[in-house]
Amino acid sequence: MSTKNGNPFTNAMRQLDKAAKAMNLEPHFKEVLESPRRIIDVSVPVTMEKKTKKIFRGYRVQYNFSRGPVKGGIRFHPSVNLSEVKALAFWMMIKCAVVGIPYGGAKGGVAVDPKKLSGTELEKLSRRFIQALKPNIGPNEDIPAPDVNTNAAIMGWMADEYSKLAGQYSPAIVTGKPLDFGGSEGREEATGRGGLMVLDAYCKIHKMNPKKTTVVVQGFGNVGYNFSRLAHKAGYKIIAVSEAAGGIFDKRREGMDPDHIQKTKKARWTIDGVYCRGSVCDEKNYKFVTNKQLLELPCDVLVPAAIENQITSANASRIRAKVVLELANGPTSADADEKLNKRGIVIIPDVLANAGGVTVSYFEWLQNLHNEYWPVEQVNEKLAYYMTRAFNGTFEQARLFKTDLRIGAFILALTRITGAMRARGY
Numbered sequence: 001m002s003t004k005n006g007n008p009f010t011n012a013m014r015q016l017d018k019a020a021k022a023m024n025l026e027p028h029f030k031e032v033l034e035s036p037r038r039i040i041d042v043s044v045p046v047t048m049e050k051k052t053k054k055i056f057r058g059y060r061v062q063y064n065f066s067r068g069p070v071k072g073g074i075r076f077h078p079s080v081n082l083s084e085v086k087a088l089a090f091w092m093m094i095k096c097a098v099v100g101i102p103y104g105g106a107k108g109g110v111a112v113d114p115k116k117l118s119g120t121e122l123e124k125l126s127r128r129f130i131q132a133l134k135p136n137i138g139p140n141e142d143i144p145a146p147d148v149n150t151n152a153a154i155m156g157w158m159a160d161e162y163s164k165l166a167g168q169y170s171p172a173i174v175t176g177k178p179l180d181f182g183g184s185e186g187r188e189e190a191t192g193r194g195g196l197m198v199l200d201a202y203c204k205i206h207k208m209n210p211k212k213t214t215v216v217v218q219g220f221g222n223v224g225y226n227f228s229r230l231a232h233k234a235g236y237k238i239i240a241v242s243e244a245a246g247g248i249f250d251k252r253r254e255g256m257d258p259d260h261i262q263k264t265k266k267a268r269w270t271i272d273g274v275y276c277r278g279s280v281c282d283e284k285n286y287k288f289v290t291n292k293q294l295l296e297l298p299c300d301v302l303v304p305a306a307i308e309n310q311i312t313s314a315n316a317s318r319i320r321a322k323v324v325l326e327l328a329n330g331p332t333s334a335d336a337d338e339k340l341n342k343r344g345i346v347i348i349p350d351v352l353a354n355a356g357g358v359t360v361s362y363f364e365w366l367q368n369l370h371n372e373y374w375p376v377e378q379v380n381e382k383l384a385y386y387m388t389r390a391f392n393g394t395f396e397q398a399r400l401f402k403t404d405l406r407i408g409a410f411i412l413a414l415t416r417i418t419g420a421m422r423a424r425g426y
């Protein structure tokens, strides 16, 4: 079973295997969790600007409903495929259980390069996808959210489309919406903020001083940018950042200002303001590095915040970080995970580290269901409570079972998921 090139679902199942062995999970529970409850595979036809029709492939995987309605983002990316969406839905199930919010996991995706679409085409695609999913989603059934290449504007169109089809205002159908249309304060930066809370907690235990801690971040989208910005403010030294096109490295290791980089990059907006053509490389004061070089830079904390399978058996032996904080979903392959563990590199797993996003999505959903608006202070305070509880729970399980943090988080989650299955009479 080679996962060298990273079949994400195979990686996810290897993680499940390992956790199941460590906690002695009953085989019938494991068997249920080895496949999703429902797979939705749809064609999404769009009439393009030039009046030609283009058919895109879209997926939604609803993994497990034991703990509540399913929840997870929708991504627009050319490499979206069913194996990937299945894995991402599985990780959402684990993640929601790690932070203790009442959802099963789901994920969706459309195989498309959204940056090649016009604003109108992008809106049509978003609305069409919701039309296709309508029979199987709902505020008490499946609640989508943003993910790679999707954002608040797209969530606004999706919530509007669903509301029209349902014949009633239904803001709780989607989270990560614009603030003016039922979005929550603090949602935009929640994944980055939650990641920083986890890193702070880790540094405190290990007596690492943020001001002396160098951080390399792969990915400068919503998650990478907001994490870098908040970490920089908290005193950490951000010495390199990157995007698909490549990255920049501060050779003096003094730390760069992510807001300045973002400003330079945003000088090049496109597609009716939905996407940015600019890149971090527009900032010329630093040395250019490829993504491959960036991942191998010596640093204290490496933060993959882009897509899956960035740390694999091909580069695991050359990673020179002390800690890997996984803000992307599934950035480390199962083989690489073993190699890093053997080398004593600590991995703070995705299902804990990036759970801040879905946690504030939960708060947004609660606000929508009750027609409330919470102030940002309340959102951030509650986020800190959930993240700290998940961090402590993960460390506790890892200690009790003498295992790594990923398996600790899985044990915490699987205990909750199978507890709900048992209580329902499985």
Ligand code: GLU
Pocket: 071, 072, 073, 074, 143, 144, 145, 146, 147, 148, 175, 176, 329, 354, 355, 357, 358, 359, 361
């Ligand atoms: N896409 C995000 C994730 O991977 C957020 C999902 C959500 O808010 O439902 O966790």
